Amino acid sequence: MLTNLDEHMRIERLEDLDRRHLIHPWTDLGAVRAQKPLIIDRAEGVHVYDVEGKRMIDGMGGMWCVNVGYGRDEIAEAMAAQAKRMCYFSPFTKNSTEPAIEFAHRIARYTPGDLNRVFFTTGGSTAVDSAIRFIHFYFSFLGQKEKRHIISRENAYHGSTYLTATISGKPGDKPNMRFATDIVHHLPAPNPYRRPDGMSLEAFGDQCVGDLERKILELGPETVACFVAEPLLASGGVIVPPPGYQRRTWEVCRKYGVLYVSDEVVTGFGRLGHVFASEPVFDIVPDVITSAKGLTSGYVPLGAFIVSDALYNQLLDAAGEGQMFANGFTYSSHPVACAAGLAALDILEREDICGHVREWGPYFREQLGTLADLDLVGDVRGSHFMVCVECVADKKTKEPCPSAWSVAKRVFERCRERGLMIRPLGNWIVLSPPLIIGKAEIDEAVTALRGAVRDVQGDLVREGVWRA
Template sequence: MPNSNFAYDIADLTAKDRDHMIHPWVDLGTVQSREPLIVAQGEGACIYNVQGQRMIDGIGGMWCVNIGYGREEMAQAIADQARKLCYFSPFGIIGTPPSIELAERLTRHAPGDLKHVFFTTGGSTAVDSALRFVHFYNNFKGRPNKKQIITREYAYHGSTLLSASVSGKPADRGRMDLITSFIHHLPAPNPYRRPDGMSLESYGDQVVGDLERKILELGPENVACFIAEPLLASGGVIVPPPGYQRRTWEICRKYDVLYISDEVVTGFGRLGHIFASEPVFGIQPDIITCAKGLTSGYVPLGAFLVSDRLYSELTETAGKGQSFSNGYTYSAHPVACAAALTNLDIIERDDICGHVQRVGPYFHQQLETLTDLDMVGDVRGSHFMVCIECTADKKTKAVPPAEWDVARRIFEKCMPRGLLIRPMGHLIVFSPTLVISRAQIDEAVAILRACMSEVQDDLRRDGFKIAA
């Protein structure tokens, strides 16, 4: 335990939470009656609540605490930079040593000619800024009609108006006003939900063809970009068919459509590489967005990296009198950039990507053992991002009725036993810190198996039918 002194007034904190906090993504009808999880400390792959209870953090904060909790080296780097220079305006040709060094450092890891970096405050603003850059670029090039954006259902790209509009999770789109005039969603490339009897190869042809058909329907001269997470993360860790990423990238090149790879989740080691686009999926995007693992969540920071081919067209004589009028008060924040540099030092020095490559497959394999449970329909993902999909019928793949509240039930049983998971309707998502050990994986899977078995028995006892 990092600090045994858990002297918190839990009742007072709970009351203040209910009276004053507005939490994202919670059932508003239950916020006044449910007990909040109040996390006080963290160390390595674990967190501790205010009662002092240890839990393996199966969600890595929010896909982001890649190097683990409690890194003294990170705390020191943040403090040292705050003492030197806590902040300065990022506007105009103004930089700080950490932001300049970080920009260069990121381009060393980036594929192709992604040699220019625009810093933001997080993943949502990175995506928002990248999309605005694409529209700015086409206006600059005298192509004002080339503005249509293609994305996918069950994608998640952020919470600003523009980034939320290109997101495609149905649960996030209710009661929200979103941009629809130039944004188009393709069906999610989810092999588990492919038509009965269709081969994986044929399904791959279908979902790749969805992109080409949409580009031709809209007219290539009107399509600005295709934005895609390599794996659809919070939409349920959807793993597209083999070759999908490369084939869709090639279609974009064929029709002069920019390809944006949203690596906010998959970057900085989660799939075993700093950026997964080229080493894992064989693509060299025009733009990569990143955040989360960029600082391992120690402080907020986001960025998009853009191709030298694109950026060079905007500069020198052609760009005289023009400016990309997009930015944030905390763009390229020196403290955040110093944290990101130290984060990269740790990832490289401790061979965290190598650890993910070695241990990630074991994590996935251990979770796959849960498929012997009647209500587990699918276990999918890669390395340290995995989803378990629960079903009411393994043969028909029927989604459990909402009243089962199956993932929430499992979540509530896991916490007292020392495991934190992410419940999403009938899905359970895992994205642990990248320093989790094999022993901690075994502990987590054992807890999860026991809790899922209990929930399965409880549901049957309540009269719900689960068909094996």
Template sequence: MTRNLPFNTTELREKDNEHVIHPWGFLNSSDKQDTLLLADSESIYVRDTDGEQYIDGPGGMWCVQIGYGNEEMAQTIADQVRRMTYFSPFGKLSTPPHAELGAKIAELAPGDLNRVFFATGGSTAVDSAVRFAWFYFNVTGRPDKKAIISREGAYHGSTYLAASLCGKPRDTTHMDLMTNLVHHLPSPNPYRRPDGMSEAEFCTAKVKDLEDKILEIGPDRVACFIAEPILASGGVIIPPDGYHRKCLEVCRKHGVLYISDEVVTGFGRLGHMFASDDVFGVVPDIIICAKGLTSGYIPLGAFIASEKLYQDILDSDEKTAVFSNGFTYSGHPVACAAALKNIEIMERNDLCGHVRKITPHFQQRLRALGNHPMVGDVRGVGLMGCVECVSDRKTKEPFPWEMKVGATIDRKCQDKGLILRPMGHLCVFSPPLVIASGQVDQMFDIMSAAITETADELVRSGTWKG
């Protein structure tokens, strides 16, 4: 459905090309005309500056839970701007939304996770959580506990510390990262486990990787293990059954903090406000959230620490210790008001229940894409999914990254009214949680047609034997 919008696309593209440095952009690419300028939105749909409408496959970027253009949310944000636009959150200063949201998140979080620190997004929440773990060990007399264990394929953000925790291959190619304190375990991707190994054996092996690494570094030197419940930007990698629970046991055994990065999985993506306990049976020491916390209306992130950690700090002898970490916009009142309204809307409409109800259909349509000859693996949980394209289903050889097969599929989807998130030979998607069953069908019909067209084109051009 096309609509007339008052924008000059050519002029805007020119301004964008000439002046904007894009996050994760290929800066010296000659492909400058492709920039898609999105100007309008409603529910699960976005429109470009030419008025073309698309289903938003990636949900913005794993974050648009309640859908676009919610009037009640707009009103809440406007009201808060008028009433109390901003004030410093440092020390003993606060605002009503800041205090209310802290209490609400503590109520929703599992176990004794009860103490909330607000950041400005996911990366700054990850940084703050790790700094809090270091602070905790410094204050409680274990200053040597500094090492952080992460995993290959992980994505934890883009600030220096958070980026250093990431394990995606491209991250290190042209960028500098901190390497002395971060250790990466092999990815727990069951699709790429050794031939002949059962999923249960693979799980045991991946948990052993963690314990071996802790023992190699020395438990007295390891601060924390950080893990996304599902490695989202790494290609929706779903670790084998029981993996998180067993990793938590290993962490407990060796006095290592378990940090669950729920920036993607938090706030309904898997049908629960937090997935750590409800889906994976794990109550971590710290949970990190962002994105869906405000449904993407305003940037906000947070970490939630257990009451136990907080009490240990209170009980320590270090009575003047300052947690010297914080941002001008930590707990911004407008962002906190938006988050409170977002949670209220999610609860009132039982959005988590809707996700649980629609998930079987979404996942069944996703599995059906696995019948395409160029698709090696389809995987997903809740309302997140990934299609992995391979040139040989037997050897699981992926299409080379440079071929950008995912981008070709995405372009064909866009021609049919759907945006995906391509990553090399992968396409990932996580639509707004308000998506209805018929819209799920529309999404997967488009994807299926785009995959068929891409495969035909590759065979016709002689690039792939089929």
């Protein structure tokens, strides 16, 4: 039996090894030697526990992904059973496995229109990257090699491959990195909170839709391959575009022969109350949908892009003889991952988790909206179980908090003390809990966040850097 001293030594060892060997995503290299890693030891339902036994509501849902919650034996057992039967086989050329076939079939039941063709990848970044490669292949196949330009948006996030990092538009991710800037173009973010003073929401919507049309005409419709858009811009601050924006931009793409890629890596598999939100929430049937995260509820990496029959069927039979879509991954269609996805989808369906999100998501959003009465909070935005609280130095001018204040990081630490995990992003506090969260946990999370923001407000005033 471990003593308290043994346990203390174990934790110190893990912290030391972490600092010496692990490179974390999005690491502040100036602080990496001094920072103490937060080591999560176990999880159950909507809660995670660190190595010291501290229990916290996971307001992040892992990373937008643990949709059906932690500790689902059914998923773990499905993975184990598949691994025992056959852990892996190459997915290339004609090779296939039953879990991959069945999961593709199940996914196609939920996609809008004729989006029936599923290409499995290893995560969201490779899903978007592969979708773009497919689109470039498609136009080249049709003899339209000049159609290669990609339109995205500022504050968008689409991945971490070389191409998807270029398509992403978060300015804080750009320094010291290199990108394929010759074919990627970014529109202004469709963020109503940051629209010009005095401009109506309707006029701002017109401007945002016009931005897309003007860019297509500037580049020439014959050169533009696709518009890549998250229905709601997730890690770019949970930006909710003006009403009707998604449908109207889809119509612009149709008008000019530009393919529409709906990046549902975050919004898919229940986060907005539907397996896919494109059609039931935003009234669009895109040419391509990308997915990951909730695809397996985060239990194992998997991504996918789903393409329409209208596009894919043009490449088949005699027309496609000798042509090779040269894209794929060793772990595409991984049978263990697909088994996990099937089990996660079973839970989503059986427990009507999408219905639960439609019922309680508005309450989650409304309760977080009450934080707008705090002096440090400028905006609360989002939908259902994806919400952002934006902190500002001045509510009237919407002036952002200086980076030196480290507002969201401070709120993160204060939330941890109160039993809540949030995602800090600059001046943004992002919440995207497991979709099974109930009223009691919602109320607890909102109370904890309110107390944490109040604490940080007090700290800033005492330090003499801000006056409420």
